[in-house]
Amino acid sequence: MWAEYGGAQEIASQQLDFVPATHYFYSKETGPLLVQKRINIDPHRQPTAQDLANITKRATEKGYTPLDLRAGNAIYDIDGKLWVVDIDMWTFPKDVLRQGTVLRRERHAAAHADEAEVKFDPAQPRDEGGRWTTTGAGDYGQGTAPSEAGIAGAEKAEVMFNEGLAKDWRGASAQQAADIKDDIVKKISDDSDMSYDDTNNFIHQWAESSNDDDLRSLAIQRDTAAEFRVELSGFTNDRISEMNVEREEFEVKMRKRARRQFRSELESGAMTESQFQAIASEWIADTLSDVHPRLLPLTEPKAQRQILRAMYDNTQARLRDAGLKAGDTIRLYRGTRLPDKVAADWKLGDVVSVVGNALESWSLSKEVADKFARGSFAQPDVRGIIFEMDIPVEAIIGSARTGFGCLTEGEFVVLGIPGDAQVELNF
Numbered sequence: 001m002w003a004e005y006g007g008a009q010e011i012a013s014q015q016l017d018f019v020p021a022t023h024y025f026y027s028k029e030t031g032p033l034l035v036q037k038r039i040n041i042d043p044h045r046q047p048t049a050q051d052l053a054n055i056t057k058r059a060t061e062k063g064y065t066p067l068d069l070r071a072g073n074a075i076y077d078i079d080g081k082l083w084v085v086d087i088d089m090w091t092f093p094k095d096v097l098r099q100g101t102v103l104r105r106e107r108h109a110a111a112h113a114d115e116a117e118v119k120f121d122p123a124q125p126r127d128e129g130g131r132w133t134t135t136g137a138g139d140y141g142q143g144t145a146p147s148e149a150g151i152a153g154a155e156k157a158e159v160m161f162n163e164g165l166a167k168d169w170r171g172a173s174a175q176q177a178a179d180i181k182d183d184i185v186k187k188i189s190d191d192s193d194m195s196y197d198d199t200n201n202f203i204h205q206w207a208e209s210s211n212d213d214d215l216r217s218l219a220i221q222r223d224t225a226a227e228f229r230v231e232l233s234g235f236t237n238d239r240i241s242e243m244n245v246e247r248e249e250f251e252v253k254m255r256k257r258a259r260r261q262f263r264s265e266l267e268s269g270a271m272t273e274s275q276f277q278a279i280a281s282e283w284i285a286d287t288l289s290d291v292h293p294r295l296l297p298l299t300e301p302k303a304q305r306q307i308l309r310a311m312y313d314n315t316q317a318r319l320r321d322a323g324l325k326a327g328d329t330i331r332l333y334r335g336t337r338l339p340d341k342v343a344a345d346w347k348l349g350d351v352v353s354v355v356g357n358a359l360e361s362w363s364l365s366k367e368v369a370d371k372f373a374r375g376s377f378a379q380p381d382v383r384g385i386i387f388e389m390d391i392p393v394e395a396i397i398g399s400a401r402t403g404f405g406c407l408t409e410g411e412f413v414v415l416g417i418p419g420d421a422q423v424e425l426n427f
Contacts, residue, residue, distance in 0.1 A: 141394050141417060143329075143420065145421070146422055147390055151331050153324055154364060161407070164180075172408055177408065180407060185200045188403065202220070206405075215240065215295055215297055218239055218243060219298065222240060223305050224415070228358075231355065243294075246295060247296070254284045258283060311403035316394075318402045324393045328392070331388070333365065334372075334387045336384075337384055339383075340381045343385055346426050349422065350423045351420050353418065353420055356415075356419075359414070361412070365409070386425035395414050397414065
């Protein structure tokens with residue numbers, strides 16, 4: 001049921017041409033905001049309390065206040081009038097879809113209009129591929145088996161991690177960690193000329209996943225490999241290819257669905273093929289973003305590389321301030337799980353050659369590494385391993401005090417360099 005906001009007019013649903021519902025909250029200053037899509041559901045099912053909570057959360061995150069959410073109503077702006085929709089129906093007219101697409105595109109363009117200009121110094125050195133660099137492309141040293149030099153570096157890193165904390169980083173509160181991360185995001189946002197929100201989402205993504213089945217994380221690995229000229233693992237390459245295939249298959253399916261939806265307009269000539277393709281592409285992009293965000297990178301490679309480079313430069317500056325110079329190393333630990341066929345013959349104290357992914361997490365703490373080596377559940381033919389390695393400061397792109405990383409895990413994030421690591425745990 002549709003009703004004019006503040007009035008009693010009703011429009012029977014059979015008089016309108018409906019497509020799957022998209023819900024709006026309304027702001028008097030900026031107009032309607034897309035906050036929730038319902039795809040592939042029964043259009044007559046009763047919305048649950050969780051559905052309404054999700055809509056409210058999405059609107060709140062975007063800074064919008066609903067004019068009305070009584071009994072599960074959502075608000076639409078149609079031809080300059082406000083309409084309340086009973087979302088039991090989960091449907092809305094096609095012209096609202098088109099209107100919403102235009103508004104979202106205009107808002108996005110306005111929000112990012114000044115982000116094209118990069119705030120790096122044009123005179124800053126670059127490699128032959130045009131990448132900003134301060135160290136020479138791909139020159140990050142190699143990890144070495146434990147030595148006294150790595151211990152001295154770790155002691156300086158501990159001081160950096162404990163800066164401003166009453167206790168050491170292991171006992172930091174959630175609020176302290178959040179405040180530190182906020183300062184990091186502001187610094188990297190300013191240095192990379194990216195928005196605070198884009199930078200925050202980018203750094204937060206590392207905490208969600210560093211790889212796995214999520215292109216938001218996989219693309220960070222990919223763009224790191226491109227920006228810093230380090231190797232991307234075969235596993236990550238394969239996962240990116242698989243995710244791209246999954247997204248392409250979804251896009252084909254959705255385009256077919258859109259063609260069925262607009263069949264009458266196309267057959268009558270009311271809509272040209274180019275108009276259809278434009279509308280379908282916008283709808284598919286919005287659906288992917290809302291329903292399957294894991295199939296998309298967070299943002300464009302250029303933007304991600306700007307953030308990565310700014311993070312690296314910030315990290316290197318902080319390490320220098322902590323007394324660590326080029327050529328120094330830091331003793332770090334990494335807990336992981338490897339197949340028996342790889343690690344079954346390794347013994348405690350063995351030194352083995354390792355090559356990391358483009359980005360990998362290491363820790364100042366052997367105890368933290370042990371947690372990751374043991375994992376949350378047992379797996380057949382897989383064993384827990386702790387690597388101990390002295391890592392050159394030039395290979396460190398981030399830390400919990402400078403970019404990616406969890407404070408209470410003493411986390412450093414390292415570029416994928418080759419090295420010799422000592423086996424500290426094998427079970």
